[in-house]
Amino acid sequence: MIKVMLVDDHTVLRDGLNTIISQEQDMEVIGEATNGRELLRNLSTIKPDVIVMDINMPEQSGIELTSIIKKKYTKIKVLILTMFKHDEYFLSAIKEGADGYLLKDSPSELVVDAIRTIAKGESVIHPSMTKKLLSFHQKDRKPEENQLTDREREVLLCLVEGLTNKEIAKKLYISETTVKIHVSKIFKKLEVKSRSQAIIYAVQNKLVPLP
Structure with missing residues (x-):
């Protein structure tokens, strides 16, 4: 069972998400919070698997809270x-370690699927935000980038394409365990902590061919 916590200062949104999530057999809402202080206080007693959180909230932003968490x-x-589509919010959230970034106009089934995906250790980025990656400026490269093997670059491209570990394994004719090993090595070489960060880094620095 995936334990979910909802953090948003809008009661209507929390109630709506609670209703949607409660209909799923493999997940449950174990807590709610309206601001950062309430969230951090609740985390001292309950440990959710996934926190679904807004950015714009009283006292502390969702980005600041992501960093703390x-x-x-x-x-x-x-x-x-x-609701924020701004590049700076998106990039900041991912760089602070957010595992996913969706807009509030996303269909409810996309939000539910995102919770499942993130709970498995993978990442989710709203389609419109993924397109924005193509316009980001190239950064200074690190020496570690040149140490990526051909197979690691293939796996990295699959990450950029949004494929899951299972889909990568099927596409490259390797096991899921092998995929996980490659992903771990990619994280280490690029000095990132999540799939989302790896995707952004790869696109920013043109590490993989893009359409």
């Missing part, structure tokens, strides 16, 4: 669910 509660996954 990822440093103190490393196993908790964070899904940002917001």
Whole structure:
């Protein structure tokens, strides 16, 4: 059972998400919070698998809270669910460790699927935000990038394409365990902590061919 916590200062949105999630047999809402202080207080007693959180909230933003959570509660996954399409919010959230970034106009089934995907250790980025990656400027490269093997670059391209570990394994004719090993090595070489960060880094630095 996937344990979910909802963090948003809008009661109507939390109630709506609670209703949607409660209809799923493999997940449940174990807590809610309206601001950062309430969230952090609740995390001292309950440990959700996934936190679904807005960016714009009283006291502390969702980006600030993501940074705190990822440093103190490393196993908790964070899904940002917001109305903000701005590049700076998107990039900041991912760089602070958010495992997913969806817009509030996303269909309910996409949000539910995103929770499942993130709970498995994978990432989700709203389609419109993925397109924005193509316009980002190239950054200074690190020496580690040149150490990626041909197979690791193939796996990295699959990550950029949004494929799951299972889909990557099928496409490259390797086992899921092997995929996980490659992903782990890619993270280490690029000095990133999540699939989303790896995707952004790869696109920014043109590490893989893009359409």
